[in-house]
Amino acid sequence: MLGEADPPDGDLLGGRGLHYSHGPTPALVGVSVGAAAKEILAVTGPRGSGKTTLLRCLSGQLTPDEGQVRYDDFDVYALPVARRERMRLEHFGWIDPKPELVPELSVWENAALPLLLAGATHREAKRRAGEWLDRLDAGDLGRARPRALTAAQAQRVCIARALVMEPAVLFADEPTAALHRAEGVRVLRTLVAAARSHSITTVLASHDAEAHELADRTVTLVDGRRTGPGVPTPAESAEGAAEDSTGGSSETEDSCSLSV
Numbered sequence: 403m404l405g406e407a408d409p410p411d412g413d414l415l416g417g418r419g420l421h422y423s424h425g426p427t428p429a430l431v432g433v434s435v436g437a438a439a440k441e442i443l444a445v446t447g448p449r450g451s452g453k454t455t456l457l458r459c460l461s462g463q464l465t466p467d468e469g470q471v472r473y474d475d476f477d478v479y480a481l482p483v484a485r486r487e488r489m490r491l492e493h494f495g496w497i498d499p500k501p502e503l504v505p506e507l508s509v510w511e512n513a514a515l516p517l518l519l520a521g522a523t524h525r526e527a528k529r530r531a532g533e534w535l536d537r538l539d540a541g542d543l544g545r546a547r548p549r550a551l552t553a554a555q556a557q558r559v560c561i562a563r564a565l566v567m568e569p570a571v572l573f574a575d576e577p578t579a580a581l582h583r584a585e586g587v588r589v590l591r592t593l594v595a596a597a598r599s600h601s602i603t604t605v606l607a608s609h610d611a612e613a614h615e616l617a618d619r620t621v622t623l624v625d626g627r628r629t630g631p632g633v634p635t636p637a638e639s640a641e642g643a644a645e646d647s648t649g650g651s652s653e654t655e656d657s658c659s660l661s662v
């Protein structure tokens with residue numbers, strides 16, 4: 403029998419009844435959301451609707467005031483802090499809106515940083531970082547310094563860095579927010595293709611309509627609340643795969659279901 407924090411079958415990651423306030427400002431109000439293994443889940447909503455706060459709660463960075471986060475067999479916030487941090491390093495990748503690289507390091511060293519910190523040899527780290535830079539269409543930039551990169555190139559390197567440990571779950575918080583639109587679309591497509599090809603579950607916060615097009619499912623937040631059941635993407639509709647575990651009923655903000 404499922405316990406309070408257990409996700410239903412198929413969900414690798416789930417938040418249940420999440421509440422979070424930044425001081426007096428409520429950012430999440432009873433949000434429940436889940437992502438199945440290998441799923442690309444888009445989280446959309448207007449500015450200030452709680453997308454970043456949700457991703458930070460789901461990724462173990464921000465302890466919710468109420469509610470639970472479950473990843474695989476872990477009740478994330480019941481873990482001792484050191485164990486939770488290790489789990490984050492080993493299982494989760496994170497991409498910020500604005501690309502931040504270490505200016506003193508070359509591109510490949512930036513991409514390889516998590517591997518080097520985890521104790522990989524220089525040769526192994528360089529090989530694996532090079533493979534990810536290639537997949538992100540940034541393979542020819544390996545020896546460059548960050549100051550020589552465009553914003554889009556820098557974000558590709560940040561994505562390579564987030565994927566180099568081959569995480570189970572990738573969290574991407576408005577990864578194209580700092581890019582020109584056309585570049586942003588190209589970067590987003592490359593990101594989603596890389597995640598799909600390596601079966602990496604992805605939670606993608608974005609204002610961009612392209613994110614909805616590329617995702618398997620979309621959830622929408624408004625003022626910190628889910629606005630309704632998951633919106634099927636064109637791909638999902640085409641497959642007729644509306645496997646709504648709620649049997650078609652609308653998921654309310656206090657629902658205990660983790661399925662979107």
Ligand SMILES: Nc1ncnc2c1ncn2[C@@H]1O[C@H](COP(=O)(O)OP(=O)(O)OP(=O)(O)O)[C@@H](O)[C@H]1O
Pocket residue numbers: 424425427428429447448449450451452453454455456576
């Ligand atoms: N550090 C903070 N201190 C105070 N209030 C905050 C803080 N971070 C977020 N908020 C507030 O919490 C609410 C949700 O913010 P959040 O950043 O999660 O939304 P968002 O949907 O990611 O917004 P955006 O699209 O602008 O990035 C907003 O009202 C925001 O102003």
